[in-house]
Amino acid sequence: MDGARPPREDWKLGVDIGGTFMDFCALEVNSGRIATLKVLTTPDDPGAELSDGLAFLGERDGLDARDINRFVHGTTVGINTILQAKGARLAMITNQGFEDVIELARLRMPDMYSLFCHRADPLIPRDRIFGIPARLSAQGQETRAPDAAAIAGAVAKARAANVDGIIVSLLHSWRDGQQEADVKRHIKAMAPDVFVFTSSEVWPVIREYERGCTAILNGYVHPRVSGYLAALEARLSQRNVPARPLLTKSNGGVMSAADGRENCVSMLLSGTASGVTGAAWLARQAGEDRVLTLDIGGTSADIALIVRGQPQYGTGELIGDFPLYIPSVSVSSIAIGGGSIASVDDFGVLRVGPDSAGSTPGPACYGRGGTQPTVTDAMAVCGWLGHSELAYGQLRMDRDLALEAVGMLADRLGRPVQETAQAILNIALSEMFVEVEKLASREGVDLREFTLMPFGGGGPMLAAFLARDLGMRKLLAPRRPGVVSALGGLVADLRGDFIRTIFAPLTGALCARLQASYRALSDEGQSWLVGQGHTGGADLRLSADMRYVGQSYEIEVDLKSDWLSDPAQMAEAFHATHLRMYDFVDPDGAVEIVNLRLAAIGAGPDPVMPSEPPGEARAQAARRVPVYLAPVRDIPLYEREALGCGAAFTGPAIVTQEDTTLTLPEGCRARVDQHSNIVVHFEGRTDD
Numbered sequence: 001m002d003g004a005r006p007p008r009e010d011w012k013l014g015v016d017i018g019g020t021f022m023d024f025c026a027l028e029v030n031s032g033r034i035a036t037l038k039v040l041t042t043p044d045d046p047g048a049e050l051s052d053g054l055a056f057l058g059e060r061d062g063l064d065a066r067d068i069n070r071f072v073h074g075t076t077v078g079i080n081t082i083l084q085a086k087g088a089r090l091a092m093i094t095n096q097g098f099e100d101v102i103e104l105a106r107l108r109m110p111d112m113y114s115l116f117c118h119r120a121d122p123l124i125p126r127d128r129i130f131g132i133p134a135r136l137s138a139q140g141q142e143t144r145a146p147d148a149a150a151i152a153g154a155v156a157k158a159r160a161a162n163v164d165g166i167i168v169s170l171l172h173s174w175r176d177g178q179q180e181a182d183v184k185r186h187i188k189a190m191a192p193d194v195f196v197f198t199s200s201e202v203w204p205v206i207r208e209y210e211r212g213c214t215a216i217l218n219g220y221v222h223p224r225v226s227g228y229l230a231a232l233e234a235r236l237s238q239r240n241v242p243a244r245p246l247l248t249k250s251n252g253g254v255m256s257a258a259d260g261r262e263n264c265v266s267m268l269l270s271g272t273a274s275g276v277t278g279a280a281w282l283a284r285q286a287g288e289d290r291v292l293t294l295d296i297g298g299t300s301a302d303i304a305l306i307v308r309g310q311p312q313y314g315t316g317e318l319i320g321d322f323p324l325y326i327p328s329v330s331v332s333s334i335a336i337g338g339g340s341i342a343s344v345d346d347f348g349v350l351r352v353g354p355d356s357a358g359s360t361p362g363p364a365c366y367g368r369g370g371t372q373p374t375v376t377d378a379m380a381v382c383g384w385l386g387h388s389e390l391a392y393g394q395l396r397m398d399r400d401l402a403l404e405a406v407g408m409l410a411d412r413l414g415r416p417v418q419e420t421a422q423a424i425l426n427i428a429l430s431e432m433f434v435e436v437e438k439l440a441s442r443e444g445v446d447l448r449e450f451t452l453m454p455f456g457g458g459g460p461m462l463a464a465f466l467a468r469d470l471g472m473r474k475l476l477a478p479r480r481p482g483v484v485s486a487l488g489g490l491v492a493d494l495r496g497d498f499i500r501t502i503f504a505p506l507t508g509a510l511c512a513r514l515q516a517s518y519r520a521l522s523d524e525g526q527s528w529l530v531g532q533g534h535t536g537g538a539d540l541r542l543s544a545d546m547r548y549v550g551q552s553y554e555i556e557v558d559l560k561s562d563w564l565s566d567p568a569q570m571a572e573a574f575h576a577t578h579l580r581m582y583d584f585v586d587p588d589g590a591v592e593i594v595n596l597r598l599a600a601i602g603a604g605p606d607p608v609m610p611s612e613p614p615g616e617a618r619a620q621a622a623r624r625v626p627v628y629l630a631p632v633r634d635i636p637l638y639e640r641e642a643l644g645c646g647a648a649f650t651g652p653a654i655v656t657q658e659d660t661t662l663t664l665p666e667g668c669r670a671r672v673d674q675h676s677n678i679v680v681h682f683e684g685r686t687d688d
Helices: 048-061 077-083 148-160 178-190 208-238 270-286 375-382 399-413 417-443 459-470 481-491 508-531 561-565 567-582
Strands: 011-017 021-028 033-040 068-075 090-095 129-132 142-144 165-168 195-198 246-248 254-256 290-296 301-307 317-319 322-324 331-334 340-344 350-356 451-455 474-477 494-505 539-548 555-559 591-602 623-628 632-639 648-650 653-656 661-664 668-672 678-682
Touching: 011 048, 011 270, 011 481, 021 048, 021 481, 033 048, 033 481, 048 208, 068 208, 068 270, 068 481, 077 208, 077 270, 077 317, 090 148, 090 208, 129 148, 148 178, 165 178, 165 208, 178 195, 195 208, 208 322, 246 270, 246 481, 254 494, 270 290, 270 301, 270 331, 270 451, 270 481, 290 459, 301 417, 317 331, 331 417, 340 375, 340 399, 340 417, 350 417, 375 399, 375 417, 375 623, 399 417, 417 459, 417 623, 451 459, 451 481, 459 474, 459 661, 459 678, 494 508, 508 539, 508 561, 508 567, 508 591, 539 567, 555 561, 555 567, 561 567, 567 591
Parallel strands: 011 068, 068 246, 090 129, 090 165, 165 195, 290 451, 451 474, 632 653
Antiparallel strands: 011 021, 021 033, 246 254, 290 301, 301 331, 317 322, 340 350, 474 678, 494 591, 539 555, 539 591, 623 632, 648 668, 653 661, 668 678
């Protein structure tokens, strides 16, 4: 009987799912107890891994699902759908004469200096984009109503193409979305089984390409995300979890799962942004001010910068080859992960990714039926992995299976198997190296001033090699790197982003409009927080997209609400931001505001990280194991549980633990800090 139960515990649970594992990080508020876990995903039965994980936490840690009062979920389902090109089959209806907008994009090549550069195929090919007679003026006045017969013809062609959904994106709909809504209504009447999204309901921002591209991404991932979330909610209900599920968003905040089923684009970087949120919290706890994060899962590797202990935000983040134009934690992703498959192409060239073995069947060494060689198999062949159980005892690597898989590739290349495995790792690292260098160049940062923080199941196994190649001085491996993304869900705030396009010169005459827009945004933001179940105070953060008159693109400038009545103060803030970013300012230049933005934030929980007093401890290797270092050498293997605060050791070395394996190359020294992080310095590169 419930009356006989001891006093109820208060559990807050963060859960993150990737291509291979579902990660759990649970906090019991009253005692401060933390429980972590990884379970294999079940693609054939979405949500089953959640039930399995909750059952295991109940048996091992006494977590009663009825005591879960906060449930936050981060997922890479959306981004993996795009990276693997497995999204919905879509059509688009747009203005007649503007059918090529998506194909033309911004007429930019991804890399103008590469002879092998090519643009990705659009998610909607030209033959499924249909133009109709309809027009709004730039001022938002309807000059031609949508033609019903033309809509019917476009819908008939779309249905003949067996599409799952239709995107409606018309010119100037940021001014007034009614015309798009009318077209949507006609489509739903003719094709009720086809889902429809309009660009103005997804993200009502100026510029037709950016608005249309964002709507396309929303539709492309909608079926898989919606289906996954429906299964998630059903599983939680079956387990009697009382908490309403929350989802981590691309902006690092959280929202309700009900919102996520339609507003899919806001959670495209759900899992990746959650990881950066968790890493930023760990960085603040450890006193690290500038951090480069490296999150490697089974399918992808994600990198981000943390400056002054805070994630960096932006728009236009790349999801694979496609830009995302909603506010998001700045994360760059590449389709290289532990499960990425290595292959030899028709020209005899060794390649890694983008296809992944996922969790089913998974890497060959998992012994779950996989036969294709992966990055994880290459690590096992080289001897870095396979010396302990993985994923909290759920997996034990079979090196013989890895040797067999990589061996088939080695035979095709005519090279020894260990050399082939090392080549696979070198290619994976080089792909990550290029992406990190791109990020550093875009942001204008010196990576030698940053600490690399790896997490995810695969981050620690490759991070030290990448840090060495990048010339970085320091690496910090958290105590539980495999569940940092789940931790991010625990500490994330509710956060909603709202926008009004202004597109007008910054003059005194604009102030009344800005103030009215701010009031509307403020009401919308606070209403959204209430709808999410937030009962505390609201932190409203105001910013504007501003530029000099004549510039093509704008920069985001932080503002205060009381500045909206003072054009001079807003202009001063813009000039200061422009100077900081570009080392240039024109104090006499005319300024215009393109968009007014507001972030509505409801504070989440802020747990205290356990720490130990500084001290010295002996690092005692559990044993020595053979690793391919050209040639094979025996190196020490340490068990993480045995490494107390102050324990020091040098590379090459391996550190095993329940959720991941940390590998250290030669030429580095490691020490455990008071928060149980392993801090690694590279020889000849100190910042002390």
